[in-house]
Amino acid sequence: SQKIEQNSEALNIQEGKTATLTCNYTNYSPAYLQWYRQDPGRGPVFLLLIRENEKEKRKERLKVTFDTTLKQSLFHITASQPADSATYLCALVHTGTASKLTFGTGTRLQVTL
Amino acid sequence: DTAVSQTPKYLVTQMGNDKSIKCEQNLGHDTMYWYKQDSKKFLKIMFSYNNKELIINETVPNRFSPKSPDKAHLNLHINSLELGDSAVYFCASRGLAGTEGELFFGEGSRLTVL
Numbered sequence: 001s002q003k004i005e006q007n008s009e010a011l012n013i014q015e016g017k018t019a020t021l022t023c024n025y026t027n028y029s030p031a032y033l034q035w036y037r038q039d040p041g042r043g044p045v046f047l048l049l050i051r052e053n054e055k056e057k058r059k060e061r062l063k064v065t066f067d068t069t070l071k072q073s074l075f076h077i078t079a080s081q082p083a084d085s086a087t088y089l090c091a092l093v094h095t096g097t098a099s100k101l102t103f104g105t106g107t108r109l110q111v112t113l
Numbered sequence: 114d115t116a117v118s119q120t121p122k123y124l125v126t127q128m129g130n131d132k133s134i135k136c137e138q139n140l141g142h143d144t145m146y147w148y149k150q151d152s153k154k155f156l157k158i159m160f161s162y163n164n165k166e167l168i169i170n171e172t173v174p175n176r177f178s179p180k181s182p183d184k185a186h187l188n189l190h191i192n193s194l195e196l197g198d199s200a201v202y203f204c205a206s207r208g209l210a211g212t213e214g215e216l217f218f219g220e221g222s223r224l225t226v227l
Contacts, residue, residue, distance in 0.1 A: 045218070106154050
C-alpha cells in the first residue's frame with residue numbers, strides 16, 4: 001500500500017541547533033515533493049518544493065533534500081528559533097496524478113531556549 | 114484581505130443533522146480542494162474541483178457532497194452527520210491543475226458531532 005511517513009514523535013531541540021525532519025514514502029513515484037508548516041488552529045502554509053530530479057533546495061535557513069533511491073526527503077532548519085516550533089508536513093504528487101497532493105503524517109517540532 | 118476563507122470556523126451539531134461548510138478564494142485559482150484533518154492531525158484529501166468540474170473524488174461516503182457554483186467557490190454539504198465526521202475540514206486552492214503550484218489553505222472549519 002502507499003504510505004508517506006514522518007516521525008510521529010515530537011522533535012525537541014535547543015535553540016540554535018539544526019532540526020532535521022524526515023519524510024519517507026512507499027509505493028509512490030513522486031514528480032515533486034512539497035513541505036508545509038502548520039501552526040495550531042491554522043491551515044498549512046507552503047515552505048518549499050523540490051522536484052524528482054533535484055537533490056537539494058535552499059531558502060534562507062531552510063534546506064530540503066530529496067533522495068529517490070532511498071525514497072526519502074529531509075527537511076533541515078538551521079539556527080532553530082522558538083518561533084520555528086510548529087508541525088511540519090511533507091506532501092507529494094505521484095507521477096500521473098497531477099492535481100492530487102497527498103500529505104504525510106506530520107512531525108511536531110518544539111524549539112526550546 | 115483573506116485569500117481562502119471558510120465559514121463557519123466552528124460547528125457543533127447533533128448526530129443525524131445536515132450541515133454545510135462554505136469556501137471562497139479570491140486568488141483567481143482554477144482548482145479547489147477539501148481536506149479532512151482528524152484528531153491525529155492526518156490531512157486526507159477528499160475532493161478537488163478544477164473550474165467547477167470534479168477531478169478528484171476519494172473514497173468518501175455519499176453523505177458528503179461537494180458543490181462548486183463557480184471556480185471561486187467550493188462548498189461541502191454533509192448529510193446525516195455521524196460521530197466519526199468530527200474533524201477539522203480545510204479548503205484549499207491552487208493555480209492550475211497539473212502544475213507544481215503550492216496549495217493555499219483556509220483556516221479550517223472545526224466540526225464537532227455530538
